[in-house]
Amino acid sequence: MVKFDIKDLNIWFGPVHALKQVSMEIQANEILSVIGPSNSGKTTFLRMLNRLNDLNQNFRMSGVVKLERKDIKNIDTELLRKRVGMVFALPLPLPLSVFDNVAYGVRMHGRKTKKILQDRVEESLKEAYLWEEVKDRLNESAFKLSGGQQQRLCIARTLAVEPEVILFDEPCSGLDPISTAKVEDAMVKLKQKYTIVLVTNNVKQAARVGDRTAFFLGGELIELDKTDKIFTAPQDKRTDGYIRGKFG
């Protein structure tokens, strides 16, 4: 099933043409890795999918982005962002307890009974592979968790509002290798239930977790194919150069 259908997408920030004629489909329950050097437009692309780009006053776009055959412009922004969750580069826990951090988004989308809230928090923490580590410290401040735990807490927070798609914006850029491995494990298991788009600067990470990989350069989508193929037999010379570490 096609989750996102993107046609002729162009994005400008003021005079800067950030994305050029991008067309692609994102399948349900896949992990799509997006790689490319900085300024290649990959983050802009990701932030298009939940319309976070709209916050920039100079943002202009053309083309169509459809979520399950419906133009995202015609979906209520809050609902879209609930359906399409996002995990940011730096773990950003709120100055609240572990429990309240996860319950935060749920509470925002309407009052729930204590029981529902507790169940949802437990379930989300389990899905983010954090439950075992924090089940006895739910009332502690989220700042007391390690960096990797904080990032998984942020994943749990996103899961708690029951999205369909999760966007990861370089989720491991601030983490050590062991924490990174844990976050990657969580991602791979999450794809059974969710569609995942992962923007990463770490080419190896894309190779490890992505089902398909998209390579962006200078605002253009250069190549999109099965991850194996991108990493063993890329069609474009530039893709080959980038994954071999010749530039970027």
Next chain:
Amino acid sequence: MRKLKELIIEKLILICGLASIFFVALIFLFLLKEGLTLFKTVSPFKFLFGKSWYPISEPAQLGILPLILGSLLVTIGAAIISIPIGVGCAIYIAEIAPLKIKETLKAGIELLAAIPSVVLGFIGMVTLVPLVKTVFHLPTGLTALSGSIMLAFMAMPTIVSIAEDALYSVPKTYKEGALALGATHWQTIWRVMLPAASSGILAAVMLGIGRVIGETMAVMMITGNAAVIPNSILAPVRTLTATIAAEMGEAVVGSEHYFALFAIGIVLFVISFAINVTADLFLHKRQQ
């Protein structure tokens, strides 16, 4: 040679830094010396809680309770008016207003801050005072309420600009994080932006209140200057500051009255100091 130059510049800067502390200490010592002399003849309790202020009657009655209550009443009134409007305005400017309106509003608020207080007092006297008088059917419009409203105007620019700064300096990631969870704009402001900026907003409020307590000219012109214990916000009052300003010129140097005015200065000093310390405590508590 270069080292010597460095040394001289360093010492000069050090002197500049110490100068401010030195002058504050001098002022405070002088205030204490003059003010505390009063307590040789009048007990501090009688001074603070005495209900009548008749400095030139014989014998003089030097109770400043009416003045303290006057200052308090005017300040609380001004705070109630200016804090919600000021913080609301800051939220609008920082978060909601389109660029053009934002610039216009900011310029307007700076302009408001630039109006000398005596001009505000005089405008209040000819416009606000008659209005209060007719609206509430009072014998005089020179009341604590008029003072509160006028002072609210003076506190507003401070509150707005500092609170707006605080909101503006909340990291963008906080806002995006909340929006990405599907929060509405208002939910983001209310549950993320305001708590994150709360220490700055509190500082803004405190500085606004500080300005109100210290303000002299405008309150002297429109609060009626009656040194009696006010029974409502619609009664004339006299504040601590206005008392000093009005009476210092006619007090005989070295008289009880003269020392009493200095003692009022100490009280004012203590009040502003207490406000600053509370704000500081609050700020540090938030940071932990």
